[in-house]
Amino acid sequence: GAGVSQSPRYKVAKRGQDVALRCDPISGHVSLFWYQQALGQGPEFLTYFQNEAQLDKSGLPSDRFFAERPEGSVSTLKIQRTQQEDSAVYLCASSPLSGDSYNEQFFGPGTRLTVL
Amino acid sequence: ILNVEQSPQSLHVQEGDSTNFTCSFPSSNFYALHWYRWETAKSPEALFVMTLNGDEKKKGRISATLNTKEGYSYLYIKGSQPEDSATYLCARDSGGGADGLTFGKGTHLIIQP
Numbered sequence: 300g301a302g303v304s305q306s307p308r309y310k311v312a313k314r315g316q317d318v319a320l321r322c323d324p325i326s327g328h329v330s331l332f333w334y335q336q337a338l339g340q341g342p343e344f345l346t347y348f349q350n351e352a353q354l355d356k357s358g359l360p361s362d363r364f365f366a367e368r369p370e371g372s373v374s375t376l377k378i379q380r381t382q383q384e385d386s387a388v389y390l391c392a393s394s395p396l397s398g399d400s401y402n403e404q405f406f407g408p409g410t411r412l413t414v415l
Numbered sequence: 416i417l418n419v420e421q422s423p424q425s426l427h428v429q430e431g432d433s434t435n436f437t438c439s440f441p442s443s444n445f446y447a448l449h450w451y452r453w454e455t456a457k458s459p460e461a462l463f464v465m466t467l468n469g470d471e472k473k474k475g476r477i478s479a480t481l482n483t484k485e486g487y488s489y490l491y492i493k494g495s496q497p498e499d500s501a502t503y504l505c506a507r508d509s510g511g512g513a514d515g516l517t518f519g520k521g522t523h524l525i526i527q528p
Contacts, residue, residue: 302458332515341504341518401447401466401508406459
């Protein structure tokens with residue numbers, strides 16, 4: 300079956316530009332996570348959705364970052380007024396579980412964002 | 416240990432040799448430990464989920480062990496092949512869903528023919 304997909308795979312933005320990154324999770328998966336992986340680091344948690352509800356956004360680095368999942372399936376991560384420090388790989392993961400067990404997460408290939 | 420730490424950061428191994436690397440993590444509030452393999456331009460692929468102290472899991476030539484009391488896990492690759500070249504990530508899971516996974520920085524493995 301289809302896995303998690305993300306688009307675009309690569310994005311180059313000029314500093315100050317707004318970007319939108321899309322995640323299509325596995326159909327029927329309840330949980331959706333966004334992670335940010337900066338160069339030389341491991342993925343770091345940004346935000347978590349259970350269906351359409353954003354239950355945790357504690358990892359979002361600033362108020363320029365905004366995520367939504369309005370119908371409980373596709374999610375969009377938006378970054379306003381991009382800065383060079385936003386350059387990273389943005390990973391999306393989905394899980395069939397609703398938080399009562401360990402997180403078996405299925406990852407997309409990521410979007411590599413480069414801010415010039 | 417406050418964070419998830421992996422060592423070494425990178426590793427060059429001759430084809431056919433066996434190798435292993437380490438993941439250290441805080442032992443408090445432990446729920447599960449995940450290992451992922453991440454090849455360039457692909458999605459991270461789940462290798463193992465380990466929950467119990469003393470767990471040993473195996474998939475083909477790759478195996479892993481878990482010590483939750485001292486907070487470490489080892490990943491072993493027997494008879495390395497070029498297709499094993501990838502970044503291996505471990506992640507600590509504190510359960511409950513909403514917290515996400517806490518990842519180490521990964522071990523970048525290069526198999527030399």
